[in-house]
Amino acid sequence: MPKKNTVPLAMALAAMASLVAMGTVNAQEKVIKIGQLGVMSGPAASWGLVNRYSAEAHAAMINEAGGWEVDGEKYRIEIVSVDDRNDPRTAIAGAERLIYQEGIKYIIGTNVDDTTQAILPTLAAGGAFAVSYGHTRSLFETPNDNTGLGNIAGYQMSPIIYKFLVEDRGITSVSFIARNDLNGLGNRDAGVEAAKALDLEILSSDATYETGTTDFFPVLSPLVRANPDMLVLSGVAPSDAGLLIRAARELGYTGIISTETAHDAAVLREIAGEAANGFISQGGASTPEIRTPYVEEFMENYESVAGEWNDEAGTKIYALEMILQTISAAGTAAITDVEAFKAVIPDVSLENPFVIGGEPRLRWVGADWFGHPRQVSVPVVVNEFQDGAFKTLVVTSVE
Amino acid sequence: MEQALVNGLVLGMNYGLIALGLTMIFSLMNVLNFAHGQMYVLGGFVTYFALNTLGVPYIVAVLLAVLALAAVGLLFEYALFRPVRKRSNREESTMLLAAGTALLLESLILLFFGEKQRGVPPVASGVFEIGGAFIPASRVLVFFVALAAIILFMMFMRYTRPGRALRAIAQDREVTALQGVNIQAYSALGFMIGAGLAGLAGALLITVLSVNSGMGTSISIKAFIMVMLGGAGVIPGAIIGAFVLGFAEAFGYAFIPSSMTYLLIFVGLIIFLIIRPQGVMGKPWG
Numbered sequence: 165m166p167k168k169n170t171v172p173l174a175m176a177l178a179a180m181a182s183l184v185a186m187g188t189v190n191a192q193e194k195v196i197k198i199g200q201l202g203v204m205s206g207p208a209a210s211w212g213l214v215n216r217y218s219a220e221a222h223a224a225m226i227n228e229a230g231g232w233e234v235d236g237e238k239y240r241i242e243i244v245s246v247d248d249r250n251d252p253r254t255a256i257a258g259a260e261r262l263i264y265q266e267g268i269k270y271i272i273g274t275n276v277d278d279t280t281q282a283i284l285p286t287l288a289a290g291g292a293f294a295v296s297y298g299h300t301r302s303l304f305e306t307p308n309d310n311t312g313l314g315n316i317a318g319y320q321m322s323p324i325i326y327k328f329l330v331e332d333r334g335i336t337s338v339s340f341i342a343r344n345d346l347n348g349l350g351n352r353d354a355g356v357e358a359a360k361a362l363d364l365e366i367l368s369s370d371a372t373y374e375t376g377t378t379d380f381f382p383v384l385s386p387l388v389r390a391n392p393d394m395l396v397l398s399g400v401a402p403s404d405a406g407l408l409i410r411a412a413r414e415l416g417y418t419g420i421i422s423t424e425t426a427h428d429a430a431v432l433r434e435i436a437g438e439a440a441n442g443f444i445s446q447g448g449a450s451t452p453e454i455r456t457p458y459v460e461e462f463m464e465n466y467e468s469v470a471g472e473w474n475d476e477a478g479t480k481i482y483a484l485e486m487i488l489q490t491i492s493a494a495g496t497a498a499i500t501d502v503e504a505f506k507a508v509i510p511d512v513s514l515e516n517p518f519v520i521g522g523e524p525r526l527r528w529v530g531a532d533w534f535g536h537p538r539q540v541s542v543p544v545v546v547n548e549f550q551d552g553a554f555k556t557l558v559v560t561s562v563e
Numbered sequence: 564m565e566q567a568l569v570n571g572l573v574l575g576m577n578y579g580l581i582a583l584g585l586t587m588i589f590s591l592m593n594v595l596n597f598a599h600g601q602m603y604v605l606g607g608f609v610t611y612f613a614l615n616t617l618g619v620p621y622i623v624a625v626l627l628a629v630l631a632l633a634a635v636g637l638l639f640e641y642a643l644f645r646p647v648r649k650r651s652n653r654e655e656s657t658m659l660l661a662a663g664t665a666l667l668l669e670s671l672i673l674l675f676f677g678e679k680q681r682g683v684p685p686v687a688s689g690v691f692e693i694g695g696a697f698i699p700a701s702r703v704l705v706f707f708v709a710l711a712a713i714i715l716f717m718m719f720m721r722y723t724r725p726g727r728a729l730r731a732i733a734q735d736r737e738v739t740a741l742q743g744v745n746i747q748a749y750s751a752l753g754f755m756i757g758a759g760l761a762g763l764a765g766a767l768l769i770t771v772l773s774v775n776s777g778m779g780t781s782i783s784i785k786a787f788i789m790v791m792l793g794g795a796g797v798i799p800g801a802i803i804g805a806f807v808l809g810f811a812e813a814f815g816y817a818f819i820p821s822s823m824t825y826l827l828i829f830v831g832l833i834i835f836l837i838i839r840p841q842g843v844m845g846k847p848w849g
Contacts, residue, residue: 204678205669205670205673205777206777206780207775207777207778207780207781208777209673209678209775209776209777210678210679210680210775213678214678344821344822370820370821370822371821372821372822373821374781374825375781376778376780376781376782376784377781378768378772378773378778378782379570379573379574379577379771379772381566381570381573381574381813382567382570382571382574382812382813382815382816382817383816383821385566385567385570385816385817386816386817389566402679402680403680403775403777403778406680406682406773407680407772407773414690414697414699415566415697416690416692416697428679430679431679431680434680434681434682434683434773435680435682435773437684470677471677472677472679474679
């Protein structure tokens, strides 16, 4: 064989050998696959994409550190994402794909009530567990044992925010405007109950707006005219909050504006600017006052995954950590057996790695709300937007 | 009442700018451009990019948005719609293609500009109070720029040679071709103008309403409502449809429970189309 042919042949053989060797290494590497199912297209895309980027950034941190340890063995964490387009039928198809095609047992998502409601039978039939961001209580009550709540629901957040504002700012009246969907209306109803419990005067609670509304002047005009001490944006999406705040201020509203959902300071700064000063919302673990170096590392990773930081991710960092910590507590069996995972849920209790001081501890809570512990102990953080950034007003727990 | 009137007027003008491009493309090519909302969104994002990354003045950003969208319109017409129309006489083919281009644009916008809501600072600051109604200066500015753009567009269509050719194509494609008008070139021009108007709307309205990658579909739906109300393919009809929708929305939110507003708008639209399917000024469908 001429020499000019043997060199490329040898190189090809060497390349093949190295590929085979890499394949052997990959085959030996143990993997825990985690599904991420949520809305990643359309008007609410930011909700699901923040979950996806958070899970990917967090998984990258874990993998760079050598993997996640379960019973003395290290596992690489792999995130498999599926877009449900905020559509219940697509969510079912997505859950089936994750569970049956990918062999996944643990799913982060979905983002809203109706898609979570839709996948409940699939989770039960496929023996999978989902950490959801839908808020309706029944989603997490028996017999729906294969779901946990991944953040703070509006009905948990509203009483804390309103109580703080009554005591600290002396508010006496309130009006509500809600996004006209299950989450928005549910949060509005919970907010009205919380306001009644504090004897706040409710000036208006029937204002809603359709998904996709861009001009909020018409819907806000009657509310602003009544001039409540506080205007509550119920279940408002991050894409709407800045516009609502700006429109309310342009209409001459000077009272407090609050919401029970989490938001991004950069978006508020860009859309509403100074008009957003004083805006009260749910926070996570990322405000400078409470975050640990681990969260700062997560924020850097998030930026490299998503291109820029999003404050909403401060509440989304918890889901993957909680799933993996519970698997570790249950042992190897829980990687493929959700029953083993559920059995140790009441026993998981760790120092919170995301909050300075480690409190409130990382565990499954919510027994008072759902009849059994099915909620990740994301701390209840109340933030206030001021001059382009959030500052923390209150840190407490749902219990 | 005063605030509802002002809101209706401003909304109507904004909507008019959006509906014009859609009706232009429909009248010339009989194409229901489902990607019109996404073109509007892209116009907003190009403006955002030009202001924040390139650092150009706002007026240059607006021009860039119009030119970029005109180029997208030309590309779509030349590379996608023209070959499909050549190979298929079925209207479903271009409808499916238009739906596909909407998804394509939405995905590309998400990929390049991300999932966050984006906005730019208002071009004018301050709020006017007229007769008890509040109007931010930025909205007043957008109102007059949109009004000027609509008047210029109408004059172009009425008094210029290309405008007359475009109107002739809209009325009767074959007879116009027999008069020696280059149908393909003017169709491309029409698509460019339609897309450019969407870009202009996005560039103007990002200063007051901001944009996100997923809002295109709801914009398209509203644009279709306006065009159906006014009469598909008739330019003054699109303006009428825009103001009807703007005032219906403003008065609905002011005087009836807000969750009922769009329900009643759709019920009203259905009843209206049963009585007058071609819209206020329209030629009958088909």
